[in-house]
Amino acid sequence: MIRLFQKRKFLVFSSFILLVVFVMPGKAFPEPLNFSLADDYVEITGGFTGSDLVVFGDREGDGEVVVVIEGPAHDSVVRRKERTFGAWVNRSSLRFKGTASYYDYALSVDSESEILSLDLQKERRLGLLALKFAPHKDRYDEEVTVLFQDALLRNQQQNNLYPIKPQKVLFLGEHLFRADFHLPSNVPSGEYKVRALLVNDGQIVYEQTKELQVGLTGFSSNVHKFSINHSFLYGFLCVLIACFAGWLSNFLVQRN
Amino acid sequence: MQLYLPIAEMAVSVETIFVLSAVVGLVSGLFGVGGGFLTTPFLIFIGIPPTVAVGTQASQLVASSMAGSLGHLRRHNVDLKMGCVMMVGGLLGSFLGIFIFKFLQYLGQIDFAISMLYILLLGGIGSLMFLESVASLFKKKEDVRKAFNNTRISPFILALPYKMRFPRSKLFISAFVPGAIGFIGGVLASVLGIGGGFLIVPAMIYILGMPPLLVAGTALFQVIFTTGSATIMHAVLNNTVDIVLAIILILGSVVGAQIGVSISWLFKGRQVRVFLALIVLAVCAKLMVDLFMAPDDIFSTVMAQ
Known part of the structure; x- marks a missing residue:
């Protein structure tokens, strides 16, 4: 246990060093934003009970930082129970296309609405309001569909697959930042995308994407x-x- | 100790599962029942998806029915010919069962169907057992395991075609009858992950008129095949057989059954049967509460297949 802990510490520390050594000298032509993952592979082994994920970054430009983790997309079926002869039975369902199997994000401000318009949030899939769930078929009118969409978000939050509120992006100095995420034990495996964005004056000035593998x-x-x-x-x-x-x-x- | 189940794709506490299956094993060692009808609801209570609970429980039953029928075979208490005829029906039944299971899954009603069937089943058996065992407390003891079965077989069953001789059971009866009994057992194995002994055993005594001494061993013999076939089909069509979970369940039930058998002299049969009936009724009540109480959230989300 102690060794594992030390290994993790070592990884975090070494990535920090790597960042300082390799990213900092790039100051001659600085990228406005740069980040790296402490681990780019999350291993689900026999003893897997969840995993911490640390994102380190360097902000050279001006603006606020947003970090997003998104799991592979898949279809989801939301079912609604109704009371039937006293028992609660699934009576209606709605299928949604291409929903994120996992979603979490971190901000250097308290809320994404402080720095981005709703349109831009939706366009770049930033924040919970941006997770639009498109029904497979227009089976119900808008009012009912919204109920199902809300339920999908709520259920995924209960399953720890979507966040209730954003994580914090913490600055360790003027430029260096880190964001801490926790992947739960029921995290779906697959190819994840981690994005870091620099937002200035309501505009996204820079975006960088890295891949993260989560697998057995x-x-x-x-x-x-x-x-x-x-x-x-x-x-x-x-x-x-x-x-x-x-x-x-x-x-x-x-x-x- | 937390262990990640590769098929259920979730982490569970090994101790919880082990203790749970040991308790069920103990109960089955004490009472000589299979215990599948208790393990599946228990697994559902601790958060294993019902589909994985059923598929995996089927494989655990292969182990327990194998162990049981070997014991009966050694004492020559198995009618192999009867068992094989029942097995043919049982295999067909488990095929039908898996398609019923898939269809219910497609309708989104599999969880409801499993709960509801368990409520009916446990409620029925539990109350019958309770009444019978309470009544027996006031009755004089009589030899339950008579060497011969005096049940009169109904003339309708005797009139069915394709009669077959079963020398071991001293019966001359249509092959359809044991086949149909096995068939029902097979459907139950696939849909609910149970051996169905509580249904097969009375049917063999009262419909087939088999000698009671041979009934348990013959039923267990055919349960190996129905649960085995159910395991393979759940693995192929549903991918819901978790071998890691199955191994913990098997180990727990083996240990529990050993303890159960070795302490069974401590208990007097009749009082203990009341106790078993109460366990069964309690599990049934818990399932009913879960089904009839308003859920925390009437919506649920699953990943589409």
Whole structure:
């Protein structure tokens, strides 16, 4: 545990050093904004219970900083329960296209509305209001659709997949900043995008994007892949293991 | 200790699952019931998705029915021919069951269906067990395991075609009857992840008229195949069999069953049956509360398949 902690500290520290050594000398032609991830691969192993993600950056230009993490897009189905003969049963549903499987963001100000217009937030997918969920079919009128859209956001917040409020971008000096995120244990795997933006005077003056891989590794990954690629064999092996366990327990009973 | 389940894609506490399956194993060791009907609701209570609970529980039942039927085989208490005929029906039933499961999933009603079926099932068995065990407290003891079954088989069943001889059970009966009983067991294995012993065993006694001594072993023998087939089909069509979860469940139930068998002399059968009935009814009540109480949020979101 202590070693792991030290390893993490070391990583954070070394990325800080790297940043200072390689980014700072670029001052001759400075980029207005530069950032790096302490880890660019989040490994989901057998003991995975969530992971901290640290973004380090250097701001040379003027303006406020926004950092966004977005998971791979997929379709979501939102279902609504209604009371039916006393029991609560799913009665209606709406499917949404291309919703972010994970979303979190950090700001150097308290709220994105302080620095960006709603139109610009939506255009660049910045903040919770910008997460527009487009229904697959226009099944319901706007009033009902909004209920489903709100529910999708709320449900994902309850699942810790969307934030309730933005994280803070902290400045460690005039230029250097860091933002701390926490990926929960149920984080979906896939290719993530991390974006850092510089906002000045209501305009986005600079944007930088980096990729982050979140994936199963080691035993978990092998089991998961095997269960998908060779599902029959996987099922068959599960049955064999269970049969063996049954035989073994019977054998042990008999010996006693 | 937290462990990440590769198929359920979530972290669970190993101790919780282990203790839970050990308790169910203990109950099944004490009472000689399969316990599948308790494990699946327990897994749902601690937040495992119902679909994963059902698929994985099926594989745990392969282990427990294997262990049980080996014991009966050694004592020659299995009618293998009867078991094989039931198995054919059971395999067909588990095919149908998986399609019912997929269809309910498509409708978005699988969680509701699993809860509702469990409520009906546990409520029914629980109250019957409770009444029976309370009544038996006041009755004189009689030999439950008679060597011969005096049940009169209904003339309708005797008139069915494709009659087959089952020398071990001393029966001459249509193959459709054990096949149909196995079929129902197979459907239950796929849809609910249970062996269905509570339904198959009475059916074998009262409809087939099998000697009670052979019933448990023969039922367990065919449960290996129905749950095995359900496991493979859940793995192929749903990808909901979590081997890591299954192994914890199997280990827990083996340990629990050992303890259950070794302390069963502590308990007198009749009083303990009242206790089991109350456990079953309590699980049923909890499921009902969850289904009938207003949920925190009437909306729920899932990733589309």
